[in-house]
Amino acid sequence: MPPTDSINELPFPNVAEAAHSAKPSEIEREVIELFDQFRDPLLRYALSFGISVHDAEEVIQEVFLSLFRHLQLRRSRKNLRGWLFRVAHNLALKQLYANQRSYKTTSDRAIAEEHFDPTPNPEEQLSSAQRRHRLLAVVQALPEADQGCLRLRAEGLRYREIAAVLGMSLGAVSISLTRSLGRLIRADGR
């Protein structure tokens, strides 16, 4: 019999459980609050790697479980938004490598399906859909790091945060975004 069993038989753990009620801890509450705030942006970001919705949802769960651990270990609370995106980035990338061959990229599929905004009239709809299609096609032709910068920017991250998420220098992020935006502007025929 493994020696662990005798330790488990101690009256201790049960007493401890009873003494400490199941009320959510402050850290749990904080994690849930951050989940409410950042789940959608993080999920969009994970999806933009081209992984399935199911995989992306799992990645996000994993991100917040890691956050819980991070806070519980009293690690740095500086810029938690950047931290969340960084972890999501790494996990989504791993997921992508794991099933790289099984999926066509999400944006490809999304473009093929085309979700229209119901408000504009049909002509406007068509032109705005075409424009979106064109913008996204330009983005997809960009190097991966440039796409990452743009997507993080689209989720409202500042240059400094983007640099930390992607492990790039601030200068590199700024050059990348300047270049990408230049291309988007040109592609838009402005």
Add this chain to the structure above:
Amino acid sequence: MLSEDLHLSDKHLSDQEMLLAADGELSTRRAAQVHSHLAECWACRARMAEIEETIADFARAHRQTLDPQLSPIAGPRALLRAQLAELVSEHKSNSWRRLLHFTSTTRAAAFLCAVVLIATVVGRILVHHSTQPAANSIVDAFERGALPDRRLTPGATRRVAISDVCSMAHEEVDEEVSTSLRQEVFREYGIVNAHPDDYEVDYLIAPGLGGAEDVRNLWPEPYTSRPWNAHVKDDLEERLHEMVCGGQLDLSTAQRDISTDWIAAYKKYFHTDRPLALHSRLESIKLASALM
């Protein structure tokens, strides 16, 4: 600087300068210069507006494309809540030793106050049970499965630059190993009819540290091995990755240490004799908790 002033007053602003200014990344003085140039220069203002509009357009396109795929948040939130609750209850019911270590913090102090009587009565028993010789024999008993056979799995690396390794930071999850390679590993170790739940085919040198997807770098690690298991090893990999990318350790040393004896490496780099209390996953906490 004089040259900077001249540069700004004579020439139009670059896109990059405008973007950095918008993000508050220029020095106060330079930002003020950019600001005053924009106030006077219609062309730069127009360019700035164009850039901002493009960002907004892209952000809109990005959302419109992906938002229809997002499920309502309620389900995932409930799932997370449940997972957190499980994590906490596992943690609490098995974390006496840890709590005793945390007496300096107010939270743990409050908790200890509530149970101080119980703690004083049975504290001695716990201390008795966790003395070093006992812990060591447990460790010895369980370490076997967690270490690979060095003849079969010496470790193998691929040629990588530090920048490649550090641009895709290591996190908790390992890369998936192809089915044919998994089978090869099982064959090599003479494991027949391996159940997928029993073993993880794990990288000895993690891909995030330049490890190769090569049969010499893979071994079947039992999930049941305690307290040293794949999850603990993940923590070590993350730590080594941080150290390598932070310039505190060179990649070849990290690769050598983890492939020679990863448990010894864990002890060395975490300055501990046993796995640290909290690991990335529920599963590892369940496994580790049996020893607490």
